[in-house]
Amino acid sequence: MADILLRGGRLVDPAGEADATCDVLISGGRIEAVGTGLDPGRAEVIDVDGAIVAPGFVDTHVHLREPGREDEETIASGSAAAVLGGYTAICAMPNTDPVCDNAAVAEKVAATGSFLGLTQVIPAGSLTQGLQGKHLAAIGEMATCNARVRLFTDDGHGVQDARLLRRAMEYLKGFGAICAEHCDDESLSEGGHMHEGEYSSRLGLRGQPAEAEELALARDIVLARLTGARFHALHVSTARSVAIIRQAKADGLPVTAEATPHHLTLTDACLVDYDTNFKVNPPLRSPHDVEVLRAGLADGTIDNIATDHAPHAAQEKEAEFEAAPPGLIGLETALGVIMGELVEGGLLTLGDMVRRMSTTPARILGLEGQGGPVVPGAWANLVVFDPGARWTVDPGKFASRCRNCPWAGKELVGRVLLTVFQGRVVGRDGQVSTAAPLGAFA
Amino acid sequence: MIKHLLSIDQLSPSQIELVLKTADSFREVGTRTIKKVPILRGRTVCNLFFESSTRTRISFELAAKRLSADVINFTGDARSSLAKGESFKDTAQTLQAMGVDAIVVRHSSAGAPHRLSRWVEASVINAGDGAHEHPTQALLDLYSIREHFPSFDGLRVGIVGDILHSRVARSDVAALTKMGSQVTLVAPPTLIPPAIDSWGAEISYDLEEVLPKLDVVYLLRVQKERQNEQLVPSLREYATFWGLDRRRVDLMKPEAIIMHPGPMNRGVEIAADVADLERSIIIDQVTNGVAVRMSLLYLMLGAADRALEEVPVG
Numbered sequence A: 001m002a003d004i005l006l007r008g009g010r011l012v013d014p015a016g017e018a019d020a021t022c023d024v025l026i027s028g029g030r031i032e033a034v035g036t037g038l039d040p041g042r043a044e045v046i047d048v049d050g051a052i053v054a055p056g057f058v059d060t061h062v063h064l065r066e067p068g069r070e071d072e073e074t075i076a077s078g079s080a081a082a083v084l085g086g087y088t089a090i091c092a093m094p095n096t097d098p099v100c101d102n103a104a105v106a107e108k109v110a111a112t113g114s115f116l117g118l119t120q121v122i123p124a125g126s127l128t129q130g131l132q133g134k135h136l137a138a139i140g141e142m143a144t145c146n147a148r149v150r151l152f153t154d155d156g157h158g159v160q161d162a163r164l165l166r167r168a169m170e171y172l173k174g175f176g177a178i179c180a181e182h183c184d185d186e187s188l189s190e191g192g193h194m195h196e197g198e199y200s201s202r203l204g205l206r207g208q209p210a211e212a213e214e215l216a217l218a219r220d221i222v223l224a225r226l227t228g229a230r231f232h233a234l235h236v237s238t239a240r241s242v243a244i245i246r247q248a249k250a251d252g253l254p255v256t257a258e259a260t261p262h263h264l265t266l267t268d269a270c271l272v273d274y275d276t277n278f279k280v281n282p283p284l285r286s287p288h289d290v291e292v293l294r295a296g297l298a299d300g301t302i303d304n305i306a307t308d309h310a311p312h313a314a315q316e317k318e319a320e321f322e323a324a325p326p327g328l329i330g331l332e333t334a335l336g337v338i339m340g341e342l343v344e345g346g347l348l349t350l351g352d353m354v355r356r357m358s359t360t361p362a363r364i365l366g367l368e369g370q371g372g373p374v375v376p377g378a379w380a381n382l383v384v385f386d387p388g389a390r391w392t393v394d395p396g397k398f399a400s401r402c403r404n405c406p407w408a409g410k411e412l413v414g415r416v417l418l419t420v421f422q423g424r425v426v427g428r429d430g431q432v433s434t435a436a437p438l439g440a441f442a
Numbered sequence B: 001m002i003k004h005l006l007s008i009d010q011l012s013p014s015q016i017e018l019v020l021k022t023a024d025s026f027r028e029v030g031t032r033t034i035k036k037v038p039i040l041r042g043r044t045v046c047n048l049f050f051e052s053s054t055r056t057r058i059s060f061e062l063a064a065k066r067l068s069a070d071v072i073n074f075t076g077d078a079r080s081s082l083a084k085g086e087s088f089k090d091t092a093q094t095l096q097a098m099g100v101d102a103i104v105v106r107h108s109s110a111g112a113p114h115r116l117s118r119w120v121e122a123s124v125i126n127a128g129d130g131a132h133e134h135p136t137q138a139l140l141d142l143y144s145i146r147e148h149f150p151s152f153d154g155l156r157v158g159i160v161g162d163i164l165h166s167r168v169a170r171s172d173v174a175a176l177t178k179m180g181s182q183v184t185l186v187a188p189p190t191l192i193p194p195a196i197d198s199w200g201a202e203i204s205y206d207l208e209e210v211l212p213k214l215d216v217v218y219l220l221r222v223q224k225e226r227q228n229e230q231l232v233p234s235l236r237e238y239a240t241f242w243g244l245d246r247r248r249v250d251l252m253k254p255e256a257i258i259m260h261p262g263p264m265n266r267g268v269e270i271a272a273d274v275a276d277l278e279r280s281i282i283i284d285q286v287t288n289g290v291a292v293r294m295s296l297l298y299l300m301l302g303a304a305d306r307a308l309e310e311v312p313v314g
């Protein structure tokens, strides 16, 4: 493998407490040296002057659709999208067909990801068999198989039965795993196509009240207290959810939470034209919710940013609003949205952003070699981006197989220049490397 | 005039006035022996109905035919579309390929006309979409009110019933407040949509308290499903508190009128004998519907750059 010298970038590495201009020398898949004026020797020199070098982004929440809906996304196309977004690790939700509720599916997903060698693909397992919310899935088998599943969730739905969720939490605790929930009390939200509020009333669409998320989240935290399980709240979207998590953390409970770029930047007002690319679950909320969610992200109540990348086929989105499935894609736009809206907007420093998109999610998922520190001996999983580059989103250029992107045609700030996975340049200037030696990193 | 009519929000007060004034001429056409003018000869209007509504479809059909347009009716099945993901877009593009000039669309899914307008070149007219809007109903309601009151300004209108699911309420509130009327929504709290401060309407749960102040009492249909959804304990209880019966009519101002978009549930929101009172203008609403829809089709399709005076009527 060719050695690489990234010359003259600004290294932003919260885990290593680094923020300085320096060179990074990569050799044999790992960081060889970090410092100024490094001798490249025989390494390929890549001039990254003016760019940011950071540990690669880590996404705790993506939907890769394989197995089952390979027309919408595959592990290969989703991995390629991750590369272009600067992600060196992505956690694949289990709502595939068949469901990832057993070791065989988990190992297949992980092995396919390894074979591709574009990004680290970590399967999440389901909490219940077939996501049916009735019987526990094979949590122990998945946690101990080659895929080492750590995060378990019925994402897409919350587990409605409190007793079953309690048992799931207790059981997975024995394997050091995390219970992650899509917090939603379906008896309140059922049939809702958007956030319940001023806009749902105006548009004549049935809404999902914020309380459906908050009730489920509050219940889950109560159960986390009862069981002592590690709990992670997926795609938190409401103001009071932030308050509930803040209180749980103040109480010393082992709770973490993620928020998505769309919930941090878009509101229910985006739905005025019934554009189905803005239909998502949990739904886009009110401006007040967005404001409080941002404050929660800034003060650390919200631990990490996750995309909830959810590809849907064009023919399914090009339907009546109520008939269209919820979900939007976000791997290739996350940096641009967060840089433009939250970093340029003054809410987060660059270091804060890297912490929430890389360091913290890597710790949540327990990933060795991800999220920094960028120090000699560590795996070279890095992203290099131009923090000031302005670009217009053209979904036609996405590596994802789908186009259901709410930022289509919008100008974003901050563009990925280079993605380095296990010491290899896998993405460069919007192109995924075709020279990837398949299977080299199994 | 506007290209599509998806929502009352798109119309300015002066555009609404223009629609109503133009409808006056067309109302006269409806009283002739030969009720036809050649304004839209050679144009094609398609009634695309994914939800059965014979009344609205016939009203649009008559309006288009009296303007000499060719009319085609296409009945889709919203359930099959919603359930099987069968393409609404394909239907739209098929109609487009056949060269229709206007598509009048009725759909059970809110926003369907918005979706349609992105896929076709033809003008799209919303003939009712889910619980969103029914703009032509609001225009014919304004027209009907205007026949009884000199001005909309300061007029007090009460809209009573299932506001939550009513596209008529949404369009009427928008149109009436735009024209300067004061609207009060009267219903049990379960049938009032959440967070509607921005509608500019007052809210009351007490019909009897509101009735004496109103110039127009507009009753909405209350469907049996609302009982099954636990929004009201029973239709009987609804009628007890919010139904308009003779006793409550006596609380109304002498000159106040009663309206209903139809079809009525006699005995629920309106007592049978109340529907037939002199002050009930429910039948006039139907008549005016044709004239107002003619006016709209004319303004949207036929008269884009012609002055109003040139209308070959009268």
Ligand SMILES: [Zn+2]
Binding pocket: A155, A156, A157, A182, A234, A235, A281, A282
């Ligand atoms: Zn989810």
